[in-house]
Amino acid sequence: MPTERDILITGIGLVSCLGEGVDAHWKALNGAAFAPTLDTETFLSLAVHPIVKLELDRQIPKRGDQRTMEPWQRIGTYAAGLALDSAGIKGNAELLDRTDMIVAAGGGERDYAVDAAILSALPGAADPDVKLNEMLTSDLRPTLFLAQLSNLLAGNISVVHGVVGASRTFMGEEAAGVEAVRIACARIADGTSDLLLVGGSFNAERPDILLHYEMGRVLWKQPYAPIAERLGAGGGMLLGSVGCFLVLESRAHAAQRGAAPVARIAGIQSDRCNRAPGAATANAQRQFEALAANLNLQETAIISGASGVGVEEPIFLQGLNLPIRSPANALGHSLEPSFPANLALAAMAVSRGKLFAPLEAAEAVTDIKLKNALVTAWGHWRGEGMALITAT
C-alpha cells in the first residue's frame, strides 16, 4: 500500500570503471562477455579498477572549482551532479535550498611528491623534527587541506551544485555508507526531510589508500580472480574508484513535482558486532528476516556487498538460495560508496524487471521477473547492513 512517506529513489548518479550513468552500467554489466577493467601497472603488484575518464566540465563547470578539488572530490561532485540531473532538480535553487545531504566519506589525497621528498630528506637532517616542520610549511599547498577534510566533499557539492539544506558527513568505511542511507530514509519517513542527496565517493587510485589496506593484509595481489574464487583462496579485495549519489524523496514530494521514481527503498537495517564467530551472520540473519518476511522470494535477488574478504558472508548468502550478483567483481570494492552504488544497481535492475548478467562462474544465470532486491553490506572489517529495494 503506497503511503506519502514512502522513500523513493528519484535520481541516480553513478561513475566507476564501467562508465558514467545508470545506462552505461546496465550495458556494461550485460555485455557479451564480462571482462574486468583493471589498472595493473600503476601501483606495483596492486591492481585497481580505475575511474572512467570524466569530462569534468559537464558537472563541475568552473575550472577554479576543479583545481581546488582532488580526484576523490571530483569523482563525488561529478556523481552528485549526475544524480541531481537525473532527478530533474539540477539548478533548481528553490528545491536545492532545502535539499538535505548526507555523505559517506573517508579523507582526501595527499601530495605524494611532498611526502616522498620529506621522507627522503629526514634521515639526513640534523634535526628531523624541525626539518619536517620546515618542509611542511614551505611545500604543502595551502588549499590541499580543503581537499583532504572528510566533510569537504559535501562542502564542494554545496559550492558547485548549491545543495544547501542540511549537510552531514559520516566516516567509517562501508558502515558509513549504510548509515548515511539509513538516516536519510529515517528522515524522509518521519517527515523531517522531503528531499535528500545521499552517497559518497572513493578514489582507489591512491598510493596512500593502497598502503593502508596493504598494511591490513586485505588486498588481492594475484592475477585477477572473481570474488568467489578469491574467498576460496584466502580472500582479498580489489579496490575500485566509484562515485555514487542517490536522490531520495518522499512519495508525496515526488508526486507533487511530477518526478519519475526509479525504485523504492522499502526497508533498511544496520548493526555491528565484534566479528566473533557467528556474530555477523546472526546480524545478517536478523536483517534478512526483518526485510524479507513478506516477500515473494521467487521475484527476489541479492545484490551483495561482498568485498572479497571474510569467510562467513558467502556461506550466509549461499544459504538464502536466491540469485546473487556481487558488483565488486566489476566495479571493485569502494568502501564508503559501495552500499549506495549497490543500491543504485539494484534500483536499476528492479526498475527493468530483470537481473543483470552473472559476473563470475559462481553467479547463476536467471530469468526471474525481478521485483525485489535485497542489497547487503558486510564491511570488510566491521558493520553489517541490508536494504530492500522494490518497484515503485
Added chain:
Amino acid sequence: MSRSDLDARGRPVVVVTGMGVLTSLGQGQFDNWRELTAGTSGIRRITRFPVGGLKTTVAGTVDFVAVEEVSAPALSEKIAHRVIEEAIAQSAIGTVGNFPGPLFLALPPVELEWPQRRAIAAATGKNESITYDDLLRVATAVDFSPYYRRFLFGSVAENLAETFGTKGSPIAISTACASGATAIQQGVEAIRRGETAVALCAGTDASVNPESLIRFSLLSALSTRNDPPSSAARPFSKDRNGFVMAEGGGALVLESQAHARARGAKILGVLEGCGEKSDGFHRTRSSPDGKPIIGCMRNALADAGVTPEGVDYINAHGTGTPENDKMEWLGVSTLFGERAERIPISSNKSMIGHTLTAAGAIEAIFSLLAIQNGRLPPTINYDTPDPALPLDCVPNVTRDVQVTRVISNSFGFGGQNVCLVLAAPG
C-alpha cells in the same frame, strides 16, 4: 507518557541526564567549571613535538592523558573513553559495558600520521629517494597491521561501541567544527523518531600534531600571538588574529524525558532544539550576507518552538578569527535586533581554545553548566573592544546571573552551521 513529556509538536522532549568533559583545563565537570569560571586559560606552549620553524607555537593540548603511540585517533579515543565514563556514571544508566542506546561520535578525520609514516619509511632501510612504491613494498614485507586498524575511519567509534556496549552501528561524524553539535543533533533526532529512548553523543579531538597545525597555519586561521600563550585566543577583541587549536572531549547522555522520569533520573537540562543550514558560498568563508548563519539560528529556535526573546545567553562559536567573529555578530545582530548589544554572548574558546570537532559537544555542556550554576563564563583577553562588534561578551570576569535558555553556535569549514537550543529542566 504524560503530556508534558511531549513538546509542542507532539515529539518526545529530549533531556540530558549525564555529562562528561575533558579539556586542557582538566578532566571532569567540576575541575573544568572551576577553571572556566575563574577565567583560566588552558593554552600553553606546545611540548609534544619541537616547534622550531612554526609560526604558531601554542595550543590547548591535553597532555595529561597517556597513550602508547601518539596519534590523533589514539588520543581522541582515550579522551572520548574518559568523558563517556563520566557521562554514563552521572546518568547512572545501563550496566557496565551495556549502554542502552546508540553512539554518535564526532571525531577528526583519520589519517596516517608522520611518526607512523616515518616508521614505515625507516623499515625500507633506505636513507634517501624514498617513494610510495618503497612504502608499498615494505608494507608487504613487514607487519604494520596495527597501523591499518588504528587509521581506519571507523575504528575509534567501533572500539568505543564495543567497550561501552552501545546499540547498533555507531555513527562517526565529520561536519568540521560543527561535528560535536551534529552528534548531539543525531541523538535528538533518533529519540524523537522513537528509534531509541537513550543516546550517547560525544565529540572528541586530539589533532595537535605538526601537519594539522601547519595546515591551519597555511590557511592563516591560527593566532600567532604566542607570548604569553594565555593571550593567544582573543575572541571579539579588535586585535584578534586567529583561533588556537585545542584538544578535548565532551559526552552527553540524551534521553527522552519520559524515560528519564520513569527511572527517576536527575534531569540536567533540556535539548529543546537543533538547527542546521549549510552555506554554498565558499569552502572556508561564510556567505557575506550572513544568511546561512542567520537561517541556522532561526532553524534551531523554530525547532525549539521559541523566539529570540526567549534566549538569555549565547554560547558563541567565537573562534577569534577576524572572519568568524564578524559573521557571528552579523548573525546575532540580525536575529536579536536591538537586543543584540545587551544579550550576553561569551566564548569558551578564549580559555580552552578551539577544540574543533569536539567543540559543539563541550560547549553544549558548558552551556548547561551555565544554566545549572547561574554563572556565565567570561570571554577572557578582551582588552581592546572592536567597535564593529558592539556586543556584551561577558568581558574577562565571570558573571552571576540566572539564565534559563541558551543558544550554542557551531560553524565550520565546508559551509557547516549547526546551532543548539538548551534549557533548564522543565
